[in-house]
Amino acid sequence: MSKNENSLDLIVASDLYSRYSDLLSLTKNSLLLVDLDGKIIQELIPAPNFCRYICQKEESFVCEDYKKHIKDGENGCFICKRGLNNVLMPIKKKEEIVAYITGLQAYSKDTEGERSNGLLSLLAEKKKLSFETVAKMHSELLVVENEKCEVHKQLCSYLSKNISRELEKSEEENTEHRLEQSIEREILKKKINDLEAKNNSLTVNPHFLFNTLNCIARMAYFEHASKTEELIYCLSDLLRYNLQKGESLHTIGTELDNIEKYLYIQKARLRERLEYEIDVPEHIKTCRVPNMILQPIVENAILHGISKKRDGGFIKIYGESDHQKIIIFVADNGNGFPKDVLKKLQSKEKAVGELGFRITDNRIKQYFGDEYGLNIVKSDFSGSTVSITIPSKFMMR
Incomplete structure (x- = not known):
C-alpha cells in the first residue's frame, strides 16, 4: 500500500461526515474528497447531477477541468468551462499533497450570465440522453451570492487544513491546536449563520x-x-406554487391552473371591473416551462391596464404554435403601459416596478436561448398584448 493510499484510508476511516456534520448541514453546495488522480473518495455533499452525468467522463471521477488543476498542483477557486464556480483545497501530510477537498459547482451572481443553453442539445446527443433530461439537470444548478462562494471556500479550507493537521499529529493532541480549530470553526459557523439569517429574516415558515x-x-x-x-x-395553492423551486419544469397547463386561481382572487377584489378568459389549446398545455412565467405578465395587465380604468376591463390568455415555437399571449383592453415604462422596457433599461417582467424575460432566455422570451406586441390606448415565446420541442409526447 502506497503512502498516499494509507493516508486516504486514515481520512475515510475517521468518519468525516459525523465529525463535521454541524458545518456540512449549513451548506447545500457540493463538497467532495478526491485523490490525486481525481477519483472521488467520499461525497460529503453530492455533486449536482449536471456535473455528475454530463461533465464527468466517469461517475467516480471529477471532471477534466478539476483533473487539470489537480495535476498542475493548483488550489483555490476557479471557473470551469461551463461557467461554474469551483473550489479546490489541498490536504497535506508533511507538506506533501495527498488529497483534495473540492466543491461548490454553482453559478455566482457574476457568472450567472454563463447559464446559456445553446450547447445543451449537443451535450444531450453526446451523452445519449434526451434534451429534456439534460435541460432539467442544467436548470437545477444553483446560483449563489458571491459572499456565499467565499464562505464555501473558507469551509473547504478549514476542512482541508484540519484534516492535514490530523494526519500529522501524534496521539497526544496539542491543546493549542484544538483551541485554534475551535475558534476557526465558531467564526465560520457564525459567518454562515449570519448569511442564512440575512436571507431568511423576512421569511415566514410556509407550513405555518x-x-x-x-x-x-x-x-x-x-x-x-x-x-x-x-x-x-x-x-393557499397560489402560495404553495410560488414557493416551488424557481427553475423547476412545469407544464403550461399547471401554469394556467395557477394563474386562473390568481385571477379568481383578483376578480373577487375588483368584482365586475375584471373579466377574463383563458383559451389555450390542449396540446400546448403539455409544454414544459419554468414556473411563474405567466403571473408577472398578468400582474402587469391588471396594474397598468385594468385597475386604472374606471370601468375595468378584460384579460385574455391564448396561445398558438407551429413545429418550431409556442407563443402564449396575454392581452388586455386597458390603458397600456405608461410611456416612460414602455420606453425603458423597449430600450432594455431598468424600469422601476417592472423587475418581475425583466426577470421573467431573462429566465426564459437563460433556459431556452436569446431568441425566446417576452415581447410587447402592442401597447396603446386600446390595451396591451405581451407574448411569451418558447421552443415547441419542450412539448411532451
Whole structure:
C-alpha cells in the first residue's frame, strides 16, 4: 500500500461526515474528497447531477477541468468551462499533497450570465440522453451570492487544513491546536449563520402559512361562507406554487391552473371591473416551462391596464404554435403601459416596478436561448398584448 493510499484510508476511516456534520448541514453546495488522480473518495455533499452525468467522463471521477488543476498542483477557486464556480483545497501530510477537498459547482451572481443553453442539445446527443433530461439537470444548478462562494471556500479550507493537521499529529493532541480549530470553526459557523439569517429574516415558515390558511378555510366552511372558503384555498395553492423551486419544469397547463386561481382572487377584489378568459389549446398545455412565467405578465395587465380604468376591463390568455415555437399571449383592453415604462422596457433599461417582467424575460432566455422570451406586441390606448415565446420541442409526447 502506497503512502498516499494509507493516508486516504486514515481520512475515510475517521468518519468525516459525523465529525463535521454541524458545518456540512449549513451548506447545500457540493463538497467532495478526491485523490490525486481525481477519483472521488467520499461525497460529503453530492455533486449536482449536471456535473455528475454530463461533465464527468466517469461517475467516480471529477471532471477534466478539476483533473487539470489537480495535476498542475493548483488550489483555490476557479471557473470551469461551463461557467461554474469551483473550489479546490489541498490536504497535506508533511507538506506533501495527498488529497483534495473540492466543491461548490454553482453559478455566482457574476457568472450567472454563463447559464446559456445553446450547447445543451449537443451535450444531450453526446451523452445519449434526451434534451429534456439534460435541460432539467442544467436548470437545477444553483446560483449563489458571491459572499456565499467565499464562505464555501473558507469551509473547504478549514476542512482541508484540519484534516492535514490530523494526519500529522501524534496521539497526544496539542491543546493549542484544538483551541485554534475551535475558534476557526465558531467564526465560520457564525459567518454562515449570519448569511442564512440575512436571507431568511423576512421569511415566514410556509407550513405555518398553509396550516393557518387551511384552518381559516375550515372555519369559513362551518360558517357557510363558501366564497371565502374557496378564496382561501385558492390563495393557499397560489402560495404553495410560488414557493416551488424557481427553475423547476412545469407544464403550461399547471401554469394556467395557477394563474386562473390568481385571477379568481383578483376578480373577487375588483368584482365586475375584471373579466377574463383563458383559451389555450390542449396540446400546448403539455409544454414544459419554468414556473411563474405567466403571473408577472398578468400582474402587469391588471396594474397598468385594468385597475386604472374606471370601468375595468378584460384579460385574455391564448396561445398558438407551429413545429418550431409556442407563443402564449396575454392581452388586455386597458390603458397600456405608461410611456416612460414602455420606453425603458423597449430600450432594455431598468424600469422601476417592472423587475418581475425583466426577470421573467431573462429566465426564459437563460433556459431556452436569446431568441425566446417576452415581447410587447402592442401597447396603446386600446390595451396591451405581451407574448411569451418558447421552443415547441419542450412539448411532451
